[in-house]
Structure formats: structure tokens, C-alpha cells
Amino acid sequence: MLRVKAGDEEALRELIERHQRAVIGVIYRAIGDAWEAEDIAQRVFIQVFRSARRYKPTAKFTTWLYTITHNAIRNEYRRRSRHAAESFEALTQPSETGEPGAQLADSRVMDPSQQVVERELQAKIQTAIQLLPEAQRTAVILCRFEGLPYEEIAEVLDCTVSAVKSLLHRARETLKEKLYGCY
């Protein structure tokens, strides 16, 4: 990151390659569109490069990166809510046909009927996560998929650790209700 701070583009390339999967993954889980996720992720890395001067080595880089990612997701949701053409349905209904960049987390071979069931389940999970309030959604994604400790999530969301705990608890209660019958 210090090299990026000095304007080294090769260092930026290395940094992108190291973190692209995590950043795209977080955005994809929040918005449910693989192409949009890549587009937003590009903006995130460009923002990282531009804001590199403001980065303080005392802060953990991933926390800073996830903070920028969280803000980018928030902006995307605001942009979408402003543009009524991109309906709320499009925001909350994941594509049935599958995204070109998307890949199932479970790569085991399944028969077609199992695949349909699995796809429906994944769509249901995706919708349930996307319908969570902004902070709860980010807390769930960072906790469940990125394995971040409460302290780091608190820094990303700019709140206290107990607030994170509360966000996660409320999110889990909602998910339990929404995903009833899936577990």
C-alpha cells in the first residue's frame, strides 16, 4: 500500500489481484449482479488509488478497503433508488439464468432437479440478504463471508462493537424468519 501511495501502478495491480475476489464478492452479495459488481469494484480500486495519500499505515488496510466498498455499495443503492426505471424488483431478484462471472460456491456435480432446488435456494438467500437494511446486510456479509471480527466490522460501519452485535442479531432473526423451511 505504501508503494501505491507513492503512485506505483504496478503495486496497484498487485493489490487489485490480491483483493479483487473479496471486494467483488462483497459487492455481488450485496447487489446480486455480477457485472455491476465488477463495475463497482473497479470504482472501488480507482478510489483506493486516488485516496491512497490519505491512508494511514496505522489502520488495517482491509478495514479501509471494506469501508470504501461499503460506501460504494451504499451509493449504488441510492443511485438505484433514484432511478425508478431500474425497479426495486431488479434490485432484489437475482438472475435466474446465472451471471457469466458467477460461480456456485458448491461445485459438486448435482443432477438437474437438485440444481434447480439449489438455484432456488440461492435466489431466496440472495433476496433475503439484499432486503436487509444496509448496515445489517454489510455486517452479515463481512461476518459470514469475509470472517471479519466484530471490531473490524465496527470500524467499517463506523459504530461500536455492541452495535455490530445488535445488527448481526437482528439480521439473523430476520434471515431465520425469511429462510424458514430452508434449513
Added chain:
Amino acid sequence: MAATDRNFSGKPVLDEGVNKMNCAKFQNEFDDRLDGRLDPARALEFDAHTAGCPACWPAWQAYRGMWEVVSRQPSVVPSFGFAQRTLRRLHEQAERRFWQLPVFRWATAMSLLIIVGVTGVMVCRQAETSRRVATYAAVQHDRLEDFDVIVSLDSLGGETQL
């Protein structure tokens, strides 16, 4: 369902020491247990209680089951050349920003102003020239008419003596 399984499996389902106060305390720790935030001793105590409590066991199973199901949301793999495309976009934006620098904005504004000014002056001059040409043409036309009269008089020869 899991609690029923346990009943069928013949494992003990009732903890003699269970009371509602205890259950509430353990159920408040579901999140900590899921996220591995209980210390090992407390985690053991938690597991022992939930395994033997008919009230906590199904609740804990549902809570844990939901959290496991959530992880089945598909992941996404970045498309080939993502880093390359990001760097290209960065360059394009940098180039665009360069042309949007205030100095270039001022230069563009000044150029436009000069073009408008020069065009205005040229149009005015053109109008002035046209006006002069029209005046000159009118004057010349009068002169030519006079000249025609003189020529006509000349053609009369000696018949007409002025």
C-alpha cells in the same frame, strides 16, 4: 426436527438443572457461540446445555442451520483481466480529468470568446463593405445614366448645338 431425531436416537433430552432463566442466558449467547466469541470453558458449558435442553436445542439448531444455509449463497469469480481493465479505466479517467483541469476550461472559454469576437468583427466588416459597395454601385449607376445621356447627345451630331 433435530430435537425429534435426538429423541429417537435415545440420547437424553431433558436436563434436570434446566430452568427458564438459564435458557434465556444461553439463548442470548447464540450469536457469540456462532461467531466463536465464547471462551472455551463457556463454549463447553453452552454445548452441554443446548444438547440436553428441549427448549434450547431446537432453537439453537434453527439458528445454526439458518447461518449455515446463508453460506450457500454463490460466490463470484472475477472475470479474466479485471486488474488490467481497472488500470485502463484509471488511465482513461486521469486523461479525462487532465482535460477538465481549470486551465483547460479557461483556455476553452477564451478560445470560444475569441472565435465569437473575430466572427462578429468579420460579420460587421462584411456588412459595412456590402453597404459601401451598394452606395458605390448606386453612385456609379447614376454616373452611367449621365454618361448615356451624353453619348445620346453626341450621337445627335451637329443637329443639336448646346
